Amino acid sequence: MTLIVEAVGKREVEKYGIHVPRGFLVELPEGARKATEEIGGKVVIKAQVRTTGRAGQGLVGFADSPEDAARFAERMLGRIVKGFPVTQVLIEEFLDISREYFAGIITDTKEGRPLVIFSSRGGSGIEEIARDHPESVAKVHIDYTRGLRPFEARELARKTGLSGKEMVGMGAFLEKLYAAFIGVEARSLEVNPVVLTSDGRFVAADCHLTVDDYAVFRHPELDVEIARELGHPPTALEKSAYACEKDDYRGTFYFIQLESDVKKGEGWLGFHGSGGGGSMMSMDAVSDQGFKVADFCDTSGNPPASKVYRAGRIILAQSGIDGYFLSGSGVASQEQYHGARGLIKAFREEPLRIPAVIRLGGNREELAIEYLNRFCADLPVTVEAYGKDDKVTFCAERMRALIDEHTSPSDAELEAVKPLHNTDTPKLPYEFKTLTGKITFDHAKCAKCESKACIEACKPGILELNDKGAPALNISLDDAARGKCTECLACEAECFYSGETAVRIELPIPGLM
Amino acid sequence: MAVLIDKTDKVIVQGMTGREGRTRTKLMLGYGTNVVGGVTPGRGGEVVEGLPVWDSVLEAQDAAGPINTSVLFIPAPLVKSAAIEAFTAGVKLIVIVPDRVPLHDVMEIKAAAVEYDADFLGPNTLGTLSPGVGVLGMMGGSAESARKFFKSGTVGVSSRSGGITSSIAYYLGKAGIGVSSIVHVGGDPIVGLPHPEVLRRFESDPDTKAVVMFGEIGGTQEEDAAELIESSGFTKPLIAYIGGKGAREGTRFSHAGAIIEGGRGTYQGKIDALKAAGAAIAPTYDAIPEVTIQVLKDRGIGIS
Numbered sequence: 001m002t003l004i005v006e007a008v009g010k011r012e013v014e015k016y017g018i019h020v021p022r023g024f025l026v027e028l029p030e031g032a033r034k035a036t037e038e039i040g041g042k043v044v045i046k047a048q049v050r051t052t053g054r055a056g057q058g059l060v061g062f063a064d065s066p067e068d069a070a071r072f073a074e075r076m077l078g079r080i081v082k083g084f085p086v087t088q089v090l091i092e093e094f095l096d097i098s099r100e101y102f103a104g105i106i107t108d109t110k111e112g113r114p115l116v117i118f119s120s121r122g123g124s125g126i127e128e129i130a131r132d133h134p135e136s137v138a139k140v141h142i143d144y145t146r147g148l149r150p151f152e153a154r155e156l157a158r159k160t161g162l163s164g165k166e167m168v169g170m171g172a173f174l175e176k177l178y179a180a181f182i183g184v185e186a187r188s189l190e191v192n193p194v195v196l197t198s199d200g201r202f203v204a205a206d207c208h209l210t211v212d213d214y215a216v217f218r219h220p221e222l223d224v225e226i227a228r229e230l231g232h233p234p235t236a237l238e239k240s241a242y243a244c245e246k247d248d249y250r251g252t253f254y255f256i257q258l259e260s261d262v263k264k265g266e267g268w269l270g271f272h273g274s275g276g277g278g279s280m281m282s283m284d285a286v287s288d289q290g291f292k293v294a295d296f297c298d299t300s301g302n303p304p305a306s307k308v309y310r311a312g313r314i315i316l317a318q319s320g321i322d323g324y325f326l327s328g329s330g331v332a333s334q335e336q337y338h339g340a341r342g343l344i345k346a347f348r349e350e351p352l353r354i355p356a357v358i359r360l361g362g363n364r365e366e367l368a369i370e371y372l373n374r375f376c377a378d379l380p381v382t383v384e385a386y387g388k389d390d391k392v393t394f395c396a397e398r399m400r401a402l403i404d405e406h407t408s409p410s411d412a413e414l415e416a417v418k419p420l421h422n423t424d425t426p427k428l429p430y431e432f433k434t435l436t437g438k439i440t441f442d443h444a445k446c447a448k449c450e451s452k453a454c455i456e457a458c459k460p461g462i463l464e465l466n467d468k469g470a471p472a473l474n475i476s477l478d479d480a481a482r483g484k485c486t487e488c489l490a491c492e493a494e495c496f497y498s499g500e501t502a503v504r505i506e507l508p509i510p511g512l513m
Numbered sequence: 514m515a516v517l518i519d520k521t522d523k524v525i526v527q528g529m530t531g532r533e534g535r536t537r538t539k540l541m542l543g544y545g546t547n548v549v550g551g552v553t554p555g556r557g558g559e560v561v562e563g564l565p566v567w568d569s570v571l572e573a574q575d576a577a578g579p580i581n582t583s584v585l586f587i588p589a590p591l592v593k594s595a596a597i598e599a600f601t602a603g604v605k606l607i608v609i610v611p612d613r614v615p616l617h618d619v620m621e622i623k624a625a626a627v628e629y630d631a632d633f634l635g636p637n638t639l640g641t642l643s644p645g646v647g648v649l650g651m652m653g654g655s656a657e658s659a660r661k662f663f664k665s666g667t668v669g670v671s672s673r674s675g676g677i678t679s680s681i682a683y684y685l686g687k688a689g690i691g692v693s694s695i696v697h698v699g700g701d702p703i704v705g706l707p708h709p710e711v712l713r714r715f716e717s718d719p720d721t722k723a724v725v726m727f728g729e730i731g732g733t734q735e736e737d738a739a740e741l742i743e744s745s746g747f748t749k750p751l752i753a754y755i756g757g758k759g760a761r762e763g764t765r766f767s768h769a770g771a772i773i774e775g776g777r778g779t780y781q782g783k784i785d786a787l788k789a790a791g792a793a794i795a796p797t798y799d800a801i802p803e804v805t806i807q808v809l810k811d812r813g814i815g816i817s
Binding site: 361 | 532613616618639655676700729737799
């Protein structure tokens with residue numbers, strides 16, 4: 001889930017008719033001064049950072065004058081809070097509070113339904129309220145299809161002691177809050193406190209909103225750059241990884257950079273897991289060997305070779321790692337050679353400078369192991385490939401041994417590594433787009449080719465020899481671009497191995513090249 | 514016998530014309546699942562793996578019904594409509610393979626399942642497999658490897674991780690222990706059949722004598738499983754492993770979440786709850802087969 005900053009949360013709930021304090025989002029102390037002048041009177045200054053408990057960290061202040069507000073803003077702006085710099089502060093009117101409440105809606109994952117929680121006591125944490133004043137808390141699960149009914153909303157207020165206009169007003173507030181929860185597809189939406197002002201309005205004095213990562217694609221209004229709980233501002237590599245992943249629904253590619261200050265010789269690994277449970281277990285295995293993981297990466301759910309290639313490139317873009325370790329659960333359902341094809345393209349293109357242990361256990365693992373051995377044999381570093389009958393602990397031990405005996409390859413050795421793709425300018429280019437990239441054949445080279453290995457390698461069978469004996473699509477360009485070409489990368493690899501290296505598959509990685 | 518598959522149940526594949534749909538239709542057919550056809554709106558009349566494609570689930574029901582089960586291989590944003598379409602057409606079990614299905618869509622699917630008295634496995638599941646009976650989803654990958662990986666027997670497997678589901682079954686098999694059914698409950702925060710629901714089905718399956726459960730930190734499925742044991746809803750031996758011992762605790766539990774979770778969801782909390790309920794805990798992943806053998810011996814249960 002992704003935490004949305006207060007100002008954006010308030011902007012969203014306001015669309016559903018909820019009152020929020022009059023305020024301005026500013027980025028400079030001067031802006032805070034102007035905003036305070038505009039508002040007139042006492043103001044609240046709140047740093048806009050994705051964290052909780054701001055008041056205790058000096059990230060909330062009160063000021064009576066524009067000068068004081070500017071001073072507060074100056075103190076907050078530029079501070080680093082949990083890795084996130086404070087770049088914006090919210091200047092809001094100071095509310096004339098008559099009473100405070102807590103209102104929240106969460107996704108109850110056990111029940112699979114929204115849970116509305118209301119308390120007639122607001123301000124402090126809901127856990128403490130529930131512990132010390134259980135009678136002031138009321139909850140109700142909501143049938144998703146039916147939604148929150150007006151009487152249910154009022155009943156929550158009545159049960160905690162509200163009556164009359166106050167009960168009706170709070171009922172209306174909760175209805176709007178529920179509509180906002182549905183509207184932005186929230187994981188949780190909490191307002192603490194809801195303030196009843198002395199002039200009788202219910203106002204959201206704060207707004208704590210988390211949204212569902214899987215739904216962010218249909219909510220551009222939330223301005224979410226990376227829909228993942230990273231715990232830090234997204235790094236350049238994370239941005240690259242997310243850009244590759246967000247529109248490609250084939251399988252999953254998850255990447256978090258756990259450490260960016262990584263030095264050679266300190267036992268940092270580029271970690272590449274496969275599958276949630278398998279990745280977790282594999283990470284434990286390398287930790288037991290004394291390694292630290294620079295990143296957590298998971299490619300699973302039968303990703304195409306192109307996705308695994310991009311993951312490999314992004315992992316290797318982290319400098320300072322001593323080894324590359326890939327392992328999943330051991331018995332994966334997806335055909336493992338797709339992953340192997342992605343890796344060999346990445347390893348040769350880079351080229352790989354550190355030892356690698358690849359445990360691609362599962363369906364067709366023998367082919368995956370064969371690929372890795374065949375295409376990595378001439379690399380100046382060791383790549384060992386394993387399968388399901390090789391325990392993860394053993395593989396972690398191999399990683400240790402390979403790193404211990406590793407010597408850095410020379411520049412000449414690295415330069416001698418040829419990538420799989422055609423690096424010459426094609427004389428007779430034949431190209432077509434794929435879902436996320438482009439494939440170019442040089443038909444001038446193809447004319448000299450005897451093996452025509454690309455045709456046999458193309459598992460979807462979309463390549464055939466044309467009347468001049470050169471490989472061409474037997475489907476339309478549109479179909480190839482829409483995914484009929486599965487980006488299995490086999491034509492390029494086999495052409496390199498037994499043909500004329502006439503194929504070039506370009507798979508852009510935003511931010512990386 | 515199997516917990517979710519029946520040899521006679523008719524199965525369709527929604528999204529059979531796609532890359533995954535085609536591949537896994539082949540797997541299911543090859544492993545003995547009674548797949549009668551598929552549905553892709555706008556592609557009616559096509560043939561995949563020798564089977565007809567229809568434009569809607571209702572059309573499939575009319576042409577080849579009664580269809581009891583549907584397996585979904587379609588992009589996540591389209592899953593909600595397809596799932597509810599299946600329910601309204603009388604399908605009683607759907608297997609939602611894709612991941613990244615928006616959570617609010619899953620809540621709506623859940624509400625529809627209740628309304629139509631139906632069940633769903635997943636989302637984000639590899640499905641379920643019973644040796645000698647069939648497979649729903651993509652467990653095993655291909656029929657050939659599924660036959661190689663899984664040995665028939667008396668131990669059920671329920672797991673929150675897909676790869677781990679098959680891996681446990683495989684490593685049990687290597688240790689001489691066969692499986693009755695293996696179920697991947699799905700990796701998402703809300704799933705249709707969480708661990709306790711799967712355990713209930715294993716409880717009433719005469720061919721299952723014990724169950725291995727792979728849990729993970731987060732959520733309350735494992736604690737709920739422990740509760741089910743405490744209330745005698747599950748009485749067979751349970752061998753459990755919880756992953757994520759060393760994983761950093763993140764911000765996945767919001768303040769309001771903590772109020773209903775009540776400190777639940779942690780590694781230690783899950784271990785404690787399961788131990789108190791009498792489950793056997795495998796200390797490491799590698800130890801699962803060994804612990805299972807010991808439990809079966811102690812209870813006088815044969816291993817295949």
